[in-house]
Every structure is written in structure tokens, then in C-alpha cells.
Amino acid sequence: MLENVGPNLKIQKLVGCEMARKKIREYDSKRLLKEHFKRLAGRELPIKSAQVTESTDFNELALKEPWLSSSKLVVKPDMLFGKRGKSGLVALNLDLAQVATFVKERLGKEVEMGGCIGPITTFIVEPFIPHNEEFYLNIVSERLGCSISFSECGGIEIEENWDKVKTIYVPTGVSFTSEMCAPLVATLPLEIRGEIEEFIKSVFTLFQDLDFTFLEMNPFTLVDGKPYPLDMRGELDDTAAFKNFKKWGSIQFPMPFGRVMSATESYIHGLDEKTSASLKFTVLNPKGRIWTMVAGGGASVIYADTVGDLGYAAELGNYAEYSGAPNEDEVLQYARVVIDCATADPDGRKRALVVGGGIANFTDVAATFNGIIRALKEKESKLKAARMNLYVRRGGPNYQKGLAKMRSLAEEIGIPIEVYGPEATMTGICKQAIECISAAA
Amino acid sequence: MLFVQQVSCVIDDAMATGQLFSKTTQALFYNYKQLPIQRMLDFDFLCGRETPSVAGIINPGGDGFQKLFFGQEEIAIPVHSTVDAACAAHPTADVFINFASFRSAAASSLAALKQPTIRVVAIIAEGVPEADTKQLIAYARANNKVVIGPATVGGVQAGAFKIGDTAGTIDNIIQCKLYRPGSVGFVSKSGGMSNELYNTIARVTDGIYEGIAIGGDVFPGSTLSDHILRFNNIPQIKMMVVLGELGGRDEYSLVEALKQGKVTKPVVAWVSGTCATLFKSEVQFGHAGAKSGGELESAQAKNQALRDAGAVVPTSYEALETAIKETFEKLADEGKITPVKEVKPPQVPEDLNSAIKSGKVRAPTHIISTISDDRGEEPCYAGVPMSSIVERGYGVGDVISLLWFKRSLPRYCTQFIEICVMLCADHGPCVSGAHNTIVTARAGKDLVSSLVAGLLTIGPRFGGAVDDAARYFKDAYDRSLTPYEFVEGMKKKGIRVPGIGHRY
Numbered sequence: 001m002l003e004n005v006g007p008n009l010k011i012q013k014l015v016g017c018e019m020a021r022k023k024i025r026e027y028d029s030k031r032l033l034k035e036h037f038k039r040l041a042g043r044e045l046p047i048k049s050a051q052v053t054e055s056t057d058f059n060e061l062a063l064k065e066p067w068l069s070s071s072k073l074v075v076k077p078d079m080l081f082g083k084r085g086k087s088g089l090v091a092l093n094l095d096l097a098q099v100a101t102f103v104k105e106r107l108g109k110e111v112e113m114g115g116c117i118g119p120i121t122t123f124i125v126e127p128f129i130p131h132n133e134e135f136y137l138n139i140v141s142e143r144l145g146c147s148i149s150f151s152e153c154g155g156i157e158i159e160e161n162w163d164k165v166k167t168i169y170v171p172t173g174v175s176f177t178s179e180m181c182a183p184l185v186a187t188l189p190l191e192i193r194g195e196i197e198e199f200i201k202s203v204f205t206l207f208q209d210l211d212f213t214f215l216e217m218n219p220f221t222l223v224d225g226k227p228y229p230l231d232m233r234g235e236l237d238d239t240a241a242f243k244n245f246k247k248w249g250s251i252q253f254p255m256p257f258g259r260v261m262s263a264t265e266s267y268i269h270g271l272d273e274k275t276s277a278s279l280k281f282t283v284l285n286p287k288g289r290i291w292t293m294v295a296g297g298g299a300s301v302i303y304a305d306t307v308g309d310l311g312y313a314a315e316l317g318n319y320a321e322y323s324g325a326p327n328e329d330e331v332l333q334y335a336r337v338v339i340d341c342a343t344a345d346p347d348g349r350k351r352a353l354v355v356g357g358g359i360a361n362f363t364d365v366a367a368t369f370n371g372i373i374r375a376l377k378e379k380e381s382k383l384k385a386a387r388m389n390l391y392v393r394r395g396g397p398n399y400q401k402g403l404a405k406m407r408s409l410a411e412e413i414g415i416p417i418e419v420y421g422p423e424a425t426m427t428g429i430c431k432q433a434i435e436c437i438s439a440a441a
Numbered sequence: 442m443l444f445v446q447q448v449s450c451v452i453d454d455a456m457a458t459g460q461l462f463s464k465t466t467q468a469l470f471y472n473y474k475q476l477p478i479q480r481m482l483d484f485d486f487l488c489g490r491e492t493p494s495v496a497g498i499i500n501p502g503g504d505g506f507q508k509l510f511f512g513q514e515e516i517a518i519p520v521h522s523t524v525d526a527a528c529a530a531h532p533t534a535d536v537f538i539n540f541a542s543f544r545s546a547a548a549s550s551l552a553a554l555k556q557p558t559i560r561v562v563a564i565i566a567e568g569v570p571e572a573d574t575k576q577l578i579a580y581a582r583a584n585n586k587v588v589i590g591p592a593t594v595g596g597v598q599a600g601a602f603k604i605g606d607t608a609g610t611i612d613n614i615i616q617c618k619l620y621r622p623g624s625v626g627f628v629s630k631s632g633g634m635s636n637e638l639y640n641t642i643a644r645v646t647d648g649i650y651e652g653i654a655i656g657g658d659v660f661p662g663s664t665l666s667d668h669i670l671r672f673n674n675i676p677q678i679k680m681m682v683v684l685g686e687l688g689g690r691d692e693y694s695l696v697e698a699l700k701q702g703k704v705t706k707p708v709v710a711w712v713s714g715t716c717a718t719l720f721k722s723e724v725q726f727g728h729a730g731a732k733s734g735g736e737l738e739s740a741q742a743k744n745q746a747l748r749d750a751g752a753v754v755p756t757s758y759e760a761l762e763t764a765i766k767e768t769f770e771k772l773a774d775e776g777k778i779t780p781v782k783e784v785k786p787p788q789v790p791e792d793l794n795s796a797i798k799s800g801k802v803r804a805p806t807h808i809i810s811t812i813s814d815d816r817g818e819e820p821c822y823a824g825v826p827m828s829s830i831v832e833r834g835y836g837v838g839d840v841i842s843l844l845w846f847k848r849s850l851p852r853y854c855t856q857f858i859e860i861c862v863m864l865c866a867d868h869g870p871c872v873s874g875a876h877n878t879i880v881t882a883r884a885g886k887d888l889v890s891s892l893v894a895g896l897l898t899i900g901p902r903f904g905g906a907v908d909d910a911a912r913y914f915k916d917a918y919d920r921s922l923t924p925y926e927f928v929e930g931m932k933k934k935g936i937r938v939p940g941i942g943h944r945y
Binding site: 302430 | 544569570571572575576579580582609610612616631634640641659660713718740756757758925
């Protein structure tokens, strides 16, 4: 609920498809809030913010946003990670020239946040707002409704003050009334209670209108009696893009911080974007001796699980999944990359490549195997140099033909290939792969 | 707050009431898709159903019938243009199978849920907005209805009823013995893995009684525990198998149900995603699913919680099959399993195309074309494959010379042909215009008459869609509509944009 980095970050979005809840930059959260608050609440919020990236020309920016030259400023990275203040990445009370210097010194520099290392590419610049009150507001979409949390003790000490956070639950389809809001604002002084209640209600309307799934202001304050978010985080449901693209404007869904793709991963990512099929590839340990190339999203996770659950996580080279009926050529290009990585830097010890999969619904197994077989033939000498042993398991339409082709390939190129169909368990070949690499030379 | 909790208890019990389907269940199928419907009907035939499981089809903007096979017999299934009309025409059909796209799945599903005759809605589309699904969940709970999906392949009650593409090919259905009921209830998030588990379960038990894939979304319409509680009330189900995934908290409602003693039959469970700890940063996995927020949502924590609550949880997926086997054998030893009556399923007649493909039958052609041949992977003109035509840089004239004169004519000839007939090339003998040209030519008429016969065939349903498209585009342009507004407007009116892909 608070800072979502560290161990949580590692497993976020695991088994997550491309369409789901996506974090957006603070700049975009505030832009959406400012643009749509006016439409939905009929009032304006005095939010000012600017985005700075590598391509920003400060002179142009100052012309577009004149307040940058006339006010004292705050600058911080806008990279989907929190704890920026505690990490010394926030600078307060600067003029524009100082902001430019601050940015210049840090742009493109790598930082470590919660175990993830990555370069800072985007900053947000805002007016410096001296303030006393710090309020906390958080809205989360849940299965049967939305929870709304509020506290008058927001800011960086929110975790210490968690007992002061009040939460209500608004069930789906129920309109959010003042009675429902009352427990949140009951302890506020009368002169600000009405304003803050109206603000919470309007933000909730906006949350629903724009398909937010998560929104947090920690803190927001009052400027001339009007709510003003100092820090804001948001997540949108990007499956709702088809109905919101106008309202969202040019929105970015940045990659999670610290996720830097290698050249081979980028290449597969590029293939993936070009096809309606799904092609995923992540290197876990380039020196690993068990490599996988698995059909199906659910199955591919289970293959990686099983290698780990059997105690050989350290030897697992990669996670790789192909699904959604890629054509033969796509499979060929994909398999080439997997084999190249799996056979890199031979060290004389045996390796295993697990070509796995469950029982396909309608994918023609023989056809997808054609692409893999072509790649294996091309890479014959590399496979031999790496002492690669292949383990194949697959079922589904035409699997007999596909498996037969794999068996004859073994004879043709002289590489050990064990082949199984739906009569064998799905992950039996993980066990065999482990036995293979642990057997004495 | 209190109110909400009370509601959830009451409705959870309501959802739990047993069987969703039977051997007489009939469904309405939204958005005509030939293959999944035919697969449902083939399953029906395999199970010895007396009536087809699809009563009617809803195809927005279209009425009439669709011809499909029920065994050897060809049947006509009524097609309706609205949900209302379909429900009125088929009041006993209580399942709604929604093959709408992610854009329109929520609206059509809500329309179906509002029909008094519909009890179960299965949503296949992936990418339905979360907020829309939540509306469906709220409506279904308040009205005691069941939503399966979105983002699911569906489910199957063995020997009785199958949703859409569930369980794959006929061969697989037979191998998994889904044509007759066994004693195991199965529920998973992943639709892809459900096929694998049907197979596993058939191998080590007497088979599936009912299997449901709830779909990989953050908030599925019905949850793992919803179905487990329901299975618990079905006397024929003796044990349950659950395949969960990391992310979300759904497995914990099952943990609660187990702890409270609400589940009285053995549950074998495995939550996949233990490998998550191997990843240094957020990694995008291929499969649809929830995002995991914290230790509680990890596969390890869920497996442990399920184990602590009394479920049989193996140490890895590899040991799942043995766990299922042992649990089943224990029940059998205790005499709790009624022996299944084995039946021999009838042979489902093969479709001509797949029979030809597998080399089992041959069928005479109706038309002989000695010039163009589009039977293989690649069309050929007079025996020259399309790729060579492109690679050799042939022009329209060369193509026409191949098609009309069955050989490559010299350049001066092809240039002449290009001038004359560049705009007249067609793509096959099976469209109305080409057909009439051929018929006229076979009647012995001259070239010009034959061509004219073909050209005069152009009308609203053949080749003339461009006229309509142009009218619509001009009208939209004149009214300064954006492409989005135009398409949405047409959709609301139920009119297909003419000329695009011959269909939409």
C-alpha cells in the first residue's frame, strides 16, 4: 500500500500479461487529475508540473510553463519508485538554473532502489510549496468495490502513523455519499472538512471515470484553502485504453524501474510486438546449464517453478514462453535466440535444453516444431560444442507427427534428444534435465 | 461495511448451490464463431446428448440460421440479432457463452445477466476492463447468477455440457474421457493448463466430473473457492483439484473455507509461480494474470497456507500427479468411489477438410481451373508460384499472360495486355463476377460478352461494397466525425462498415 519497491517489486506482475494494471508516472497522474478535475468537479486545481527528460530544452520549457522562471522549484526523479526523499534524490527550493544543474548531474546515471539498478531518465519539476498540513489519500480498486483511505497525518511518516489512517469501502455500483465519507473526515476541523470531503468525492469520481485501479496522494496539502497534491502515484487499467484514449491523452506506461533488457531480450521483445502471438524471453543466469523453451503461459511458469522446486534454481538459465500460435518463421527466429544463449561459452560440462509444453488446445504441434527443428539444425555445431542434451514433451493436435520429427532429428544431427508425449507427466523432463547436468561428465 | 459483509456471506452460500450444467443444458452463443460451436456439438454427440447444447446464436445485426453438424445430421441453429430476441425465443437456454471482443464483452454480458432466463454467463474475451468486470460481479452477486471468466476457455461437465473450445480436440476429449462423468472436480486459473490437468486427472483417477477455468484476470467473475464450495455440494464429486497462480488473494478464501470446515471433501492443490523469487526485477510473464503485491500473494505462501489448512499440497508440480493419485486411491480403498460405468463413445464424423488433409478421403472438385491454383500454401498462376512471380519482377501483363495464355509471353505482348486489362484481374473463380464470366464463356460467348457478364454482376453484395463504404466515409467526413466516433456510431446502429475485409 505504501512504497512498492523491494521484494514486492520482484514478484509484481509475475504471470502478468501485457494487459493489466499499469503504473504511470507522477507527472501523468497529476496531469490527469488537473485536466479532468475541472470537467468532473467544475472547479480547477492549481496544479503545476513539468516533465524533464533527455530531450528537454529548458528554454522552450520555460516559455511553455512561465511559472518555472518565477517560482522556487522542487525536482525529483519520476521513475515509478518511491523513497526518493529518503534517498537524497529530491531537491527543494531551487531556481530553474539550479534545477537544470541538478538534472544534468543525474540524468542517465544509474541508481539502486530496492535491489533494482537502473538509469534515471525522467524528472518531474514543480513549484516549491511550503506547507504545514500533510494529508494522505489512497484509493484502491478491489473485487467488490473500492477502498478509500484517508489520514490527516500524511507524509513520509505515514507508516509510523498507520493507526491514524481511516478506511471506508464503497461497494461497486453504490454511489459515494457524504454519509459514507463521514468516517474519513469526522475529526477534521470544521473550516476545512467540507473542502476535503468534496475533494475526496471528486477524486473518487475521477478515479472511476478514468479507470484508475490505484491512486495515492501522500501527501496532499492545502494551498489557499484548496487541496494540492505534493506527491502522487497512480495505476491505470490499460485494458480500458480503448475507451479512454482521448481522456488519457498521450500516456506512457514505462517499464518497471530496473528492468533493463539485454540485446537478446530486446530482440525477442521486438518480435513479440510485431506478432499477435506471444514470445517472451528473460535471461536469469547466463551461466546456467538448464535452459527452457516452453509453449504456453501457464506451462512455462510451471517449468521454471519445477526446476527451482527440485532444487536447481541456480542452474536455470532463462524463462522462455511462446504461445498464441506463432508461425513457423517466428518460432525459428525465436528458437535461434534461445539456442544461442543456451550454447554460449561452452565449458565442457553437459547442458540441457527443455523444449516443453502442455497439451495444446488447437495449436498444430508439428507446425510449431518445424521452426524449432530448423533452428536446431542450423545450430548443430554450437549444440554439440555446448554438450547440449534436449528434452522434449508436448501434446495436442498433430503431436505424434511433431514428436516423430524430433526423434528423427536426433538421429540426423546426432544430438541426444529424449521425446515424450501426453502419456508422460508435463514436467518429468525437468527431472531428467537435472539428472543429466548433475551426472558425472 | 457491515452490510457488505453480510451480503457476501449470503451470496457465497447461494453461489455454492451445486451443479451448473446437465445433459440437457442449452446455451445461447453470442457472436457467431463456427469452430467453437461445432466443437460443442461434436462433444454433445460424443456424450450421447439428445439435444444440441447450443439453442441459438446471437449475431448483432444478423438474423436467420447457421448450418452445423450434430453428429452426421446437418442442423440449422437459429440466429438472432439481439440478446432479448434470443432469450425470448429460447426460454430454456440458461447459459450464455460470450465470444464478443473485449470491447463489447461487458455490455453484452450485462444484457445477458439481466435476462431472467440466463443463469450462467461465460466470457471468453481477454482484456475486458477491470471496472466493467466489477459491474458484472456486483450484478451477478445481487441476482444470484454465475459469471465464468473473462479471459477463460470456459469449462466442461464431463458427459454433459462443454463451453466453447474447452478441452481441445475430439482426440483429446476422448483421451481424457470427458465424454462420461468421473468423480473429480477441477478448477484452475489458467485455461491452457486445464487441458493438461484433464489429462493428468484422467490418467490417475476415474476422470473429471466438472472442470472450470476461472480466467486469469485480477478479478475473475467467479473464484476458485466459489467453485470448490459448489463442487463440495455435488454428490458425484468425491475430491477436488485446484491449480492456482501467484498474485491475488483468491486462494485465501479457499484457505478460510477449508479452515471453517466448509469443504468436506479432499482437496489437492498447487499454486504455480514459485519461480518468482528468481527474478531480480518485475518480469513480464506470458500468461494473463494478476499482479502479485507482497509476500502473501507469492506462490510459496499460498501453498503453505493451503497445506496448513488441510489441503494436500505437493512439494512441486512434478509431484502433483502422485498426490492426486494417492488421494483418489485412498478414497477408492475407503469405498467412497462409485465405479464409473465405462461407455464407448460414438465415432464423430470427420470434417471433409481435415479428412482430406490427413489423407483418409478424397473428394472430386467442382471446378477445374487449369491456370490458377490456390490449393497449396501458395497460389500458382499456370504452375508458377506467386513468390517467383514477385521475385522475377513480373508485372500485371506477365500475370495475365500466364492466366490467359498459360505461358510467359514476350515483353511487347505483356505491355499491350497491361494497357488493355490491368484493371480487370480477379482473384479466383469462386466469386459471383468470375463465376458468371466463366459460365458465359462456357456458353460459347466471346471474350467481351463474357467479361461484361461478369462486370454486370457487381452489386451490393459482390464488389459493390466500395460504393456503400464511400457513402458512409463521405457522410462521416462531412459531419467531421473522428474515425473512432464513426466506428462507434456504426456499431451502435448495428451496421457493419461495408467493404472492409468483406465482412465488417
